[in-house]
Amino acid sequence: xxxxxxxxxxxxxxSEPVKDIDGEIQKTAEEMIEALHEGKGVGLxxxxxxxxxxxxxxxxxxxxxxxxxxxxxxxxxxxxxxYEEGCLSIPGVWADVIRPxxxxxxxxxxxxxPFNMEADxxxxxxxxxxxxxxxxxxxxxxxSVPKRNRVLAKIEKRQKA
Ligand code: NI
Numbered sequence: 001x002x003x004x005x006x007x008x009x010x011x012x013x014x015s016e017p018v019k020d021i022d023g024e025i026q027k028t029a030e031e032m033i034e035a036l037h038e039g040k041g042v043g044l045x046x047x048x049x050x051x052x053x054x055x056x057x058x059x060x061x062x063x064x065x066x067x068x069x070x071x072x073x074x075x076x077x078x079x080x081x082x083y084e085e086g087c088l089s090i091p092g093v094w095a096d097v098i099r100p101x102x103x104x105x106x107x108x109x110x111x112x113x114p115f116n117m118e119a120d121x122x123x124x125x126x127x128x129x130x131x132x133x134x135x136x137x138x139x140x141x142x143x144s145v146p147k148r149n150r151v152l153a154k155i156e157k158r159q160k161a
Contacts, residue, residue: 045133056130071107076100
């Protein structure tokens with residue numbers, strides 16, 4: 001699987017629900033986990049591999065890989081936290097992003113089993129980042145305007161180089 005980058009308009013589109021959790025989507029999830037490992041990332045969403053489907057995979061250190069299909073964010077903490085983020089679709093760019101500290105999410109796994117979980121720390125961070133991808137939102141959109149402009153200038157400079 002190839003990971004698409006910022007120039008690709010797919011990253012700006014809203015993903016469609018997965019209709020059937022079948023062998024095909026199971027295979028997609030496996031391939032996404034492989035691509036995530038190859039890219040040495042912690043999360044990867046459908047649009048990032050050219051698939052406008054509501055699926056993302058997360059694998060953080062000390063945890064097993066997790067697959068989220070048709071996820072809903074049920075709630076987020078009022079408390080927020082600033083943490084450095086990057087994205088496999090925006091290589092080499094890191095910036096502090098403020099997000100809720102914890103999140104409750106409902107989704108289906110690759111076996112079609114529904115689950116509901118509360119996540120905190122890095123896991124919450126990655127879930128919120130990946131969920132944004134399904135809505136066509138990137139972490140750089142969540143930066144202050146001056147900070148975003150600096151990041152975009154950096155990306156542009158690199159593309160010209
Ligand atoms: Ni990302």
